Amino acid sequence: MNCPCDSGRVYAKCCGPFHQGLAAETAEQLMRSRYSAFVLNLYDYLMKTWHTSTRPVSLADEEPVRWLGLKVKNTQSDLLHAEVEFIARYKIAGKAWKLHEKSCFVFEDNSWYYVDGDILES
Numbered sequence: 001m002n003c004p005c006d007s008g009r010v011y012a013k014c015c016g017p018f019h020q021g022l023a024a025e026t027a028e029q030l031m032r033s034r035y036s037a038f039v040l041n042l043y044d045y046l047m048k049t050w051h052t053s054t055r056p057v058s059l060a061d062e063e064p065v066r067w068l069g070l071k072v073k074n075t076q077s078d079l080l081h082a083e084v085e086f087i088a089r090y091k092i093a094g095k096a097w098k099l100h101e102k103s104c105f106v107f108e109d110n111s112w113y114y115v116d117g118d119i120l121e122s
């Protein structure tokens with residue numbers, strides 16, 4: 001299947017290996033794999049890649065969202081910190097929305113973690 005992160009690559013050669021346990025080498029890879037995990041409801045993966053300082057207790061009562069697409073706009077990264085700006089489109093209860101966010105990531109213990117994000121005006 002095509003990868004849900006809209007990379008144009010097949011899932012098994014894109015986000016799939018990260019969901020299987022391979023560590024993402026870049027923050028953008030992690031961001032894409034987390035988007036795909038939202039699409040595929042891989043909540044364990046989302047929790048695992050969420051920095052402990054900001055990780056929610058549970059994702060169980062999230063509203064049901066249908067994710068429609070991802071576009072990564074910009075990535076800035078050094079060895080330990082990264083910011084990834086993206087637009088994700090989704091639907092809740094039949095209504096379409098756009099999430100324009102700049103997400104922050106840190107590299108710790110040989111892995112990237114999502115910390116938090118700023119919502120940007122589109």
Ligand SMILES: [Zn+2]
Pocket residue numbers: 003004005006007011014015016032033036
């Ligand atoms: Zn992917």
